[in-house]
Amino acid sequence: MPRGQAEHPTSYxxxxxxxxxxxxxxSFMLDSPELPTPLSVFYAFIAGIRADLGYHxxxxxxxVVYGIALAGSFAVPLGLLCYINRVDKFIAPVIYLLYxxxxxxxxxxxxxxxxxxxxxxxxxxxxxxFFQILVTTRDAARNLSVNYIYSxxxxxxxxxxxxxxxxxxxxxxxILTAIRISVGTSIAVLFFVESFxxxxxxxxxxxxxxxxxxxxxLYASIVAMALLGLFLYLIxxxxxxxxxxxxxx
Amino acid sequence: xxEAKNLSMVYPDGTEALRDVNFVIQDGASCSIIGPxxxxxxxxxxxxxxxxxxTEGVVQLGVQPREVALILQNYGLFPWKTIYENIDxxxxxxxxxxxxxxxxxxxxxxxxxxxxxxxxxxDQLSGGMQQRVxxxxxxxxxxxxxxxxxxxxxxxxxxxxxxxxxxxxxWKDNGMTMVLVTxxxxxxxxxxxxxxVLSPRPGHVVNIIENLNAGDANYRTKxxxxxxxxxxxxxxxxxx
Ligand SMILES: Nc1ncnc2c1ncn2[C@@H]1O[C@H](COP(=O)(O)OP(=O)(O)OP(=O)(O)O)[C@@H](O)[C@H]1O
Ligand SMILES: [Mg+2]
Numbered sequence: 001m002p003r004g005q006a007e008h009p010t011s012y013x014x015x016x017x018x019x020x021x022x023x024x025x026x027s028f029m030l031d032s033p034e035l036p037t038p039l040s041v042f043y044a045f046i047a048g049i050r051a052d053l054g055y056h057x058x059x060x061x062x063x064v065v066y067g068i069a070l071a072g073s074f075a076v077p078l079g080l081l082c083y084i085n086r087v088d089k090f091i092a093p094v095i096y097l098l099y100x101x102x103x104x105x106x107x108x109x110x111x112x113x114x115x116x117x118x119x120x121x122x123x124x125x126x127x128x129x130f131f132q133i134l135v136t137t138r139d140a141a142r143n144l145s146v147n148y149i150y151s152x153x154x155x156x157x158x159x160x161x162x163x164x165x166x167x168x169x170x171x172x173x174x175i176l177t178a179i180r181i182s183v184g185t186s187i188a189v190l191f192f193v194e195s196f197x198x199x200x201x202x203x204x205x206x207x208x209x210x211x212x213x214x215x216x217x218l219y220a221s222i223v224a225m226a227l228l229g230l231f232l233y234l235i236x237x238x239x240x241x242x243x244x245x246x247x248x249x
Numbered sequence: 250x251x252e253a254k255n256l257s258m259v260y261p262d263g264t265e266a267l268r269d270v271n272f273v274i275q276d277g278a279s280c281s282i283i284g285p286x287x288x289x290x291x292x293x294x295x296x297x298x299x300x301x302x303x304t305e306g307v308v309q310l311g312v313q314p315r316e317v318a319l320i321l322q323n324y325g326l327f328p329w330k331t332i333y334e335n336i337d338x339x340x341x342x343x344x345x346x347x348x349x350x351x352x353x354x355x356x357x358x359x360x361x362x363x364x365x366x367x368x369x370x371x372d373q374l375s376g377g378m379q380q381r382v383x384x385x386x387x388x389x390x391x392x393x394x395x396x397x398x399x400x401x402x403x404x405x406x407x408x409x410x411x412x413x414x415x416x417x418x419x420w421k422d423n424g425m426t427m428v429l430v431t432x433x434x435x436x437x438x439x440x441x442x443x444x445x446v447l448s449p450r451p452g453h454v455v456n457i458i459e460n461l462n463a464g465d466a467n468y469r470t471k472x473x474x475x476x477x478x479x480x481x482x483x484x485x486x487x488x489x
Contacts, residue, residue: 151325153300155339155390156315165338169329246329246370 036216044216045223053205057224060194060202063118064186064232067125068179075130076175079137083144083167095138099131104192111197121193128189129182136178140171173247176240180233187229202228250276251297251394251426256306257451258292266292267303268451274443276311279420279427279463281441283434283485289452290430291322294396297428310394315343318392322399324383326371333358333367336386343390357385377408384415394426402432410469413439417466434485438477439468446484456484 020038027035036044045053082088107124114120148166157165194203202225209218241248256270266289274280284290295301297308298319310317326335333354340350358364361381371379380400387395400416401409413436420427420440431437437444444458460477468474 147321147323147325148327150295150300151321151327152338154298154319154321154325155342155386157342161342165330165342166327169327172329244329246372249370249373 033213033215036219040216041219041223045220048205048217048220048224053220053224056200056202056205056221057228059200060190060225061228061232063121063194063201064125064183064190064228067122067186067189068129068182070122070126071128071130071182072133072175072179075133076137079134079175080141080163080167080171082138083141088138088142091138095131095135099135103128103131104189107193116197121190121198124193125186125189129186132182132185133175133178137171137175140174141167144170173240173244176236176244180236180240183229183232183236187225187232191225250274250309250311251428252309252311253293253297254307254309256293256296256303256308258289258296258301259304265451267296268453270306270447270453272445272454272457274426274428277424277426278443279441280429280443280445281437281460282428282430282445282447283432283437283481284447284452285449285485286432288447288450290447291398293447293452294319294398294428294430298396312393315390316393318387318390318395320383320387320395320397320400323403324371324379326379326382326386328371331368331370332363332374332382335371335382336389339386339390353389354385357389361385376404377412380404380412381415384419388419392425394428397427397429399430399432401436409436414466416440417464421464434478434481435469438474438481439463444481446481446486448486455486458484 023038027037078091082091104124106127107120110120110124110127114123144167148170149162152162152166190201191203191206194201195207198204202221205221206218206225209215209221251272251274253270253272256267257265258267259265270293282290282293292301296303297310298317299308299314300319327338330338336354336357337350340353345353355364355367358367361384363378363381363385366374366378371382374382383400397416401412404412416427416429417440427440429437429440431440438460440463442460442463444460445454446456446458447453448455458477458481462468462471462473462477465471
């Protein structure tokens with residue numbers, strides 16, 4: 001059985017303090033406005049929250065969550081259906097052809113199709129994490145031991161029962177891990193899609209503060225983006241622990 | 250009555266697992282099936298249980314498919330379901346009301362000494378306990394035919410004997426038909442009134458040995474037991 005990870009909140013606090021300490025050290029040694037101290041960034045963060053940083057965080061969170069949800073709602077069922085050989089015969093070649101392509105270059109096409117509003121940003125995030133979730137889900141479904149299916153069939157199961165009681169729960173840990181990883185990917189894509197043609201979101205805030213050479217505000221936006229990623233990651237992890245308790249025994 | 254007529258099985262990849270298997274098992278009988286590793290025993294049970302279709306031949310069971318229960322090699326429990334949920338699952342899929350299911354599951358848990366593990370997951374239990382859960386799950390469905398695929402083979406000797414005794418009592422108390430696949434000659438002789446001996450792959454019936462003394466809980470210590478074991482051993486074709 002896997003051992004999960006260290007549970008103690010204290011170890012997280014120590015790690016955070018260590019990182020902040022290193023940051024302090026670096027900013028003192030560099031002694032340049034381009035790397036402000038954590039404290040001044042903290043003040044800038046508070047000032048940002050008092051202004052409209054919270055709004056931008058929400059906009060960014062909305063885009064990421066929507067993008068991942070959109071991707072997952074297609075990728076998970078499709079990946080699970082790959083359990084069936086006939087389905088996999090069609091889907092696997094498509095995956096293998098399209099997965100390694102850098103989807104971010106689809107941006108012009110997506111803007112052409114969905115305009116320059118929120119939708120095209122969400123769609124680009126969705127397309128990129130769609131493949132991550134699909135590939136992982138498919139692999140999990142393909143590697144499922146057929147004995148579980150036989151075992152369920154021997155209890156008088158229908159096809160629906162097989163998906164509900166075997167294929168989905170057996171693949172769920174892998175699916176949630178893929179979603180957890182896709183949080184990181186989608187935040188990176190988020191920065192890219194928010195760095196142009198919008199005046200909302202953390203990516204915009206970063207570009208804006210950068211252009212004004214307002215370094216504390218720049219770092220405050222970067223920290224906000226990091227916290228957003230961390231927060232979403234922890235949520236998925238909590239869901240994983242709740243739904244896949246059997247993995248963490 | 251279980252009747253296997255001219256059963257042959259060739260897997261899609263060309264592996265011939267069974268060739269022209271024929272036998273009859275009477276209602277309420279206990280029958281052991283023994284044969285070398287890879288001779289097609291699991292395949293045969295899957296065919297009897299209706300999970301696989303033979304490429305040739307037919308199986309006649311004389312009972313409804315839902316009255317047949319199968320216990321798989323390596324227990325066949327679902328790691329993502331608790332002990333309670335594992336036992337409950339078959340009942341749930343039959344649409345039995347929740348309160349009725351609860352009564353059945355709890356009484357089985359009590360009977361098999363697993364009550365305090367209801368909310369554990371299979372991986373938290375010892376092999377012997379997992380196997381008892383496998384039995385409980387099958388028994389919950391009140392089968393008239395119980396098919397078992399080497400149910401005790403990965404257990405230590407003591408647990409194994411205890412569960413053999415359990416199976417014997419089960420058979421005597423419930424009057425169901427029991428078919429037990431095993432690779433242990435002693436187990437086949439202790440539990441099977443009839444012993445079907447299969448050849449190496451492609452499996453076919455080389456002999457059906459009568460074993461009328463089976464059913465006696467003290468059979469293991471008797472001379473008749475040892476001579477029967479010897480007889481079975483002489484009938485088993487050498488594996489390559
Ligand atoms: N799905 C399958 N596709 C192709 N060949 C298979 C399949 N399942 C089993 N076989 C082959 O059929 C033969 C019989 O397999 P089976 O599992 O029925 O044997 P067994 O007697 O139960 O073996 P064991 O004693 O190891 O449990 C073996 O050669 C096996 O490799
Ligand atoms: Mg087998």
